[in-house]
Amino acid sequence: MKRFFRFLIVLAIVIGIIVTVGVIALKNMEAGMRELLTLTIEDVDLALVPDGTYAGDATVLPVSVEVNVTVVNHQITAIEIVKHFTGQGQSAVAIVEDVIAENSLEVDVIAGATYSSKVILLAIQDALLGATE
Numbered sequence: 184m185k186r187f188f189r190f191l192i193v194l195a196i197v198i199g200i201i202v203t204v205g206v207i208a209l210k211n212m213e214a215g216m217r218e219l220l221t222l223t224i225e226d227v228d229l230a231l232v233p234d235g236t237y238a239g240d241a242t243v244l245p246v247s248v249e250v251n252v253t254v255v256n257h258q259i260t261a262i263e264i265v266k267h268f269t270g271q272g273q274s275a276v277a278i279v280e281d282v283i284a285e286n287s288l289e290v291d292v293i294a295g296a297t298y299s300s301k302v303i304l305l306a307i308q309d310a311l312l313g314a315t316e
């Protein structure tokens with residue numbers, strides 16, 4: 184009988200820890216998403232970016248993106264999404280065509296995929312900024 188009560192106490196503690204960690208994780212994700220909504224993506228001066236293909240990444244939980252951005256003659260000619268982990272924002276990948284067409288990060292986000300769109304733009308920005316350093 185004592186073993187059973189010890190087991191219940193340990194089980195209650197483990198469940199309490201799991202619930203606490205889950206709540207903290209959800210609050211952190213929510214804070215990151217709120218910050219992402221107000222974040223302005225700044226354009227990168229492509230005149231400073233030499234020809235080449237550059238890797239970039241960005242993560243704002245629960246969205247994570249890795250890209251390869253190709254620049255030729257100071258123009259973005261290709262963007263490959265290497266990895267895109269997201270719950271519902273798969274339609275956001277269409278934003279790469281807008282970036283290429285406009286040769287700029289100052290494009291409208293994809294409706295219904297705002298978070299993923301912004302994280303993709305952040306990954307592209309990361310790649311381009313890495314090229315200028």
